Amino acid sequence: MNDLALHGGTPAFAQRTGQPQPKIGTAEFLALAHRFGYSEEALQRLAAAVSDADLPPGGPTLSRWITAYPGPPEGELYEAEARAKYGVKHAQAVSSGTGALHCAAQAVGLRPGDEVIVPAMGFLATSMAVALVGATPVFCDVDESLQLDPGGLEACLTARTKAVIPTHHWGFVCDLEPVLAFARKHDLAVIEDCAQSPGATYHGRFVGTWGDLGCFSISAYKITGAGEGGMVLTNDDRLAERALQTAEGGGLWRPDRFAPERYAGELFAGTNYRLSELESTLDRVQLAKLDDVVARYRAVFRRIVGQLGRYAEITWQKSNDPEGDIGYMLRFFPQTHELAQQIVAALGAEGIGAGYRGPQAAPDWHLYSDMYPLFGDHADQCRPERCPRAVDLYNRVVTVHLDQWYSPEDADAIALGLTKVLDAYCTRVE
Ligand SMILES: Cc1ncc(COP(=O)(O)O)c(C=O)c1O
Structure with a gap:
């Protein structure tokens, strides 16, 4: 003793x-x-x-919450750089674009029984985030920009509509102003899904900074992103905290993790969408490259488009903001499937890879009527007759994938090949 x-x-x-x-x-x-x-x-x-x-x-730590050595975690630096880049008050790094959309859906308080207007073309993740919080995705048809058609919004509105999610698809931008005006008129939250168009602008301002929240995927499939990641932007403090509570259900973000709710709605069951330090480190580098990536794509796209003519039998994809689009795909709609097939085959022979889906194509989660995981609870929403333009345009569109590393000579050769083929199969109109 x-x-x-x-x-x-x-x-x-x-x-x-x-x-x-x-x-x-x-x-x-x-x-x-x-x-x-x-x-x-x-x-x-x-x-x-x-x-x-x-x-x-x-040793190092790959979680931003375990600080093994002095200096801010990479995750914090990444968010600070994203805030500066996009000029917003809050930027929250999360582990995927789907997670970002789920955070935003929770942030605006979507609940079972609510309805959310989403474009009929985009990606499954957008409507899945709506379904995840128990709300119903209501598909709105698209126009020839392949983005949500603002003219279709009114027909989607019911007493249960609580939000709209304009998605900026495939390097192009949605026509936001009428969407925002509609949302203001009917008191709807606006969540922008920018997963496929990071760095694109609408009327001179970055997409993702117009709505109540902007969601990004920073995955390897996107024009910037190393593996899996996402980002939520907002200028609203409460929305930022609710998004954070969704991503950090364990409350690590709170000044006193175990303190009772400081205001109604601060706490609810969240999950874990933390971005690792490893991914944050890489995505900081990727974010720093974004401007150059976008500039290279724009230069290639514009150089090609500037050399193309107009033809009676095809319609070029409509642009809602030619200055703001990124343009990593060149798309047009031949009048008939037969013509689309001929053009794709002829472009292939010219060395220009082009894709065309056709009416008998395999299911694709970019088109609402193929979004099988939503079927069951939302089968009625996925009926092909609901948004006929989306089905028709998606099946008919011819896509030429562009490369940011094409030289001016490459771009000229592609423009020449397209012109040769379109001149051969279509009628030029001046
Ligand atoms: C429009 C759109 N939204 C959301 C997502 C989901 O992003 P993630 O794959 O990072 O979850 C994607 C991914 O492809 C997308 O294209």
């Missing part, structure tokens, strides 16, 4: 002898380099150059 350290005796475990090793260290760093695909020689040079001994005590 007398030799208790509490009473002045020698502490039993005064000093440890086993030296801790970093949980995440050189081996993980090299595994990442291996995943990047560096050559064996480069990996060997890297392995020779780095060791755990060079790491800060405890």
Whole structure:
């Protein structure tokens, strides 16, 4: 009893002898380099150059909430850079674009029984986020911009409508002004889905900064993004907190995590959409590249489009803002499926890869009538007769994927190939 350290005796475990090793260290760093695909020689040079001994005590951490060394987490820096880039008050990094949309749906308080107007063409994730909070996606037809047709909004409105989600598809922008006017008139929340058009602008301002919230996917499929990630933008403090509570259900964001609700609606069951430090680190670099990526695509797109003519048998995709579109796809609608097939085959022979879906195509989650996971509860919404223009245009559209790295000569060659083919199969109109 007398030799208790509490009473002045020698502490039993005064000093440890086993030296801790970093949980995440050189081996993980090299595994990442291996995943990047560096050559064996480069990996060997890297392995020779780095060791755990060079790491800060405890090693790095790949969660922004475990701060092993001084300095702000990458996630915080990433959000600060996104706020500065988009000129908004709040930017919240999350683990996917779908997560971002779910956060936004929760933020605006969507509940079972509510209805949300979404475009009939886009991606399944938008309507899934609506369904996830128990609300009903109501599909609005598109126009020849392949974006939500503002003229179709009124017909979608019911007493249960609570929000509208204009989606900026495939590097093009939705005609936001009439959508925003409609939303203001009927007191609807506006969530912009910018997953496919980051860096695009509408009337000179970034998409994602017009509505109540802007949602982005920063996944590898998008024009910037390394793996999986997302972002929510808003200028509204309460919406930002509700989005954060959705993404950080564990309350790590709160000044006192366990404090009772500070105002009605602050706390509710959220989930975990945290973005890892690893992804944040890479996405900071990607965000810094965004302007250049967009500028390169725009230059290629404009150079090609500037050389193309007009033809009686095809309609070019309508642009809602030629200055703001990114243009990583060139799209047009031949009058008939037969013509579309001929054009695609002839473009292929010219060396220009072009895609065309056709009426018998396999299901595709970009078209509302194929969004099978929504069927059941929302089967009625997915009827092909509901939005006939979306079905017709999507089946008929010819798509030429463009590359940001095309040289001016490449762009000229593509314009020449398109002109050769369209001149051969269609009638020029001046
Ligand atoms: C329009 C649109 N919204 C949302 C998403 C979902 O993003 P994520 O795949 O990051 O969850 C996508 C992804 O392709 C998309 O195209």
